[in-house]
Amino acid sequence: MAVTDTGQTKVRAKRPSRLFKNMAAKIAAIPMIFTALVVFVGCTLWTIYHSFTRSRLLPAPDKWVGLDNYERLWGENRWLISIENLAIYGLCSLVLSLTIGFVLAALLDRKIRFENTIRTIILYPFALSFVVTGLAWQWILNPELGLQNTVRNIGWESFTFDPLNNADIVIYGVLIAGIWQGSGFVMVLLLAGMRGIDEDVWKASRVEGIPAWKTYIFIVIPMMRPVFVTALVIISAGIIKVYDLVVAQTSGGPGIASEVPAKYVIEKMFQAQNLGLGFAASTMMLLSVLVVLIPWAYLEFGGKKNG
């Protein structure tokens, strides 16, 4: 059909190619696709490949040694302690920051006075960097300067609380600082989720005589599932990569009692100049994330097709 005098454009005889549909959006997405493919996928594959070599410095290509690095890694006490610490820190920090965050959010949600002020105070630690948090808590937990000394000065002479100097419980000292910093953020996130819940639901449950705690557990928490998933992902990411907090608070000590995997990786890569071993350790970290992530993703997204 030709263009007519009235300005009508001609009607295409063929269906336009799907490749050119939404062209602007596709062009806009190219940088991100490129980043994802090259930086994330590419570097991950590169790292995994070199974890099977005995590379020591960049540029890395060196002799293929198979699983040697992994054998060495899992034979090393420091790595095992790191993994154990991460497990303790991760589990406790996940459970505690979600619980504390939720309880704080639930308390703030009861229409109290000075809500904004309290919310700001609780959220403040989140604005600090891990280094500052680590240092502050190093002082607070220092037996000579901090909490222990203060309580002893008050009169309780035998009071002992020095987690940072005790190799058996040092990771809990780190945990306290981590939760102090993180639970405010969880609280704000969950509070936002709670505010999104229709007030009539609360009214309905009150009319039915359902106690507040039951309403939270059976009605509100199930309704807040997406917010919980978001909080969980953010907390977990923070746990896996915990590094600066430990460096600032304990430097991995006493001895190697508070080592964590991220610290191990960085030190092997940039100080011990053993790229292969560092890469093997980071591959193990990736693997541990996938072990958690894949079943969850399967449940979350795979289940929907059937249901």
Next chain:
Amino acid sequence: MTYSVEIKQLDLAFGAVKVLQGLDLNVSEGEFLVLLGSSGCGKSTLLNCIAGLLEITDGQIFIKGENVTWAEPSERGIGMVFQSYALYPQMTVKGNLSFGLKNAKIPKNEIEKRVARAAEILQIGPLLDRKPGALSGGQRQRVAIGRALVRDVDVFLFDEPLSNLDAKLRVDLRVELKRLHNQLQNTMIYVTHDQVEAMTLADRIAVMKGGAIMQLGSPDEIYNKPRNLYVADFIGSPSMNFIEGHLEGGRFKVDDMVMPMDGYAFAAPQTADRPATIGIRPEHVVTGELVPNAPLQFAVDVDLVEPMGSDTLVYAKLGQHPFRIRMDGQASVKVGETISIGVDPSRASLFDTATEDRL
């Protein structure tokens, strides 16, 4: 006689803002009472006070003769239905109906019986195993009504239950609600801003404004004998025509027109002359061959015609005063025409211009 719901001198203030003040209201057993008003008039607030969801500042509330002023909502013997349905989204319909009962430690077979009965009355039997997300708006609201029903209570409270539904469903559910009330004979208190819902459902309507009840009466009284200008203006669509003039010796005068108010039922004998406002409903104006029989006859100039199918709305001028007339849908009126109309003073309303109260 004990009332089903009795409210005495109810005050409610949020800080310095007084929302309800010295409000009295009695609802008889089995009555369908509608609280009607525009948004912000305090009707939902009043309902929440009756439900116990808001703590009142002063006054007393009795339900079935029992003082429940400080009782928890669940102890008041009420069931409530909300505008947004307020269903528990993670539970099935059955779960929604039975959750409160389970919590109240009611025996299992009793719960089964009540759920089955509610499902039968509301025709939601086939939906019992679905979740609210898989239901339409009308079905959800039916489940919400069911949740009030299984509580086996005497008083039902409805907070604008039909406002979230589309127009056609609203009419259907309105009819169902009326049928439900006929069947159950419970006391129902119903909040709405929709005057059609109020007129069709209510035994009595309480028209509210600014936290006070302007008029409490049957739909017929509210429509035909509005107690003040606000009620007269609020009820009826299109709303009443008002013309300000003077009442002199039982006759209403405006400009050079004189309307003898023969047949008008004055609330009190009128002795003094005073400024007054006459209110005439557009649908109470007669046209065509009916005009010669009307006690009062005028000629009006047609400004604008809105045909609405079932009837035709004519915007006209009576002297200088805008005047709306509702005519038959078949009526052929043209803009610019002068037509004669007839008015019956016994169907009109007269208000004192100063106090806005009915004369």
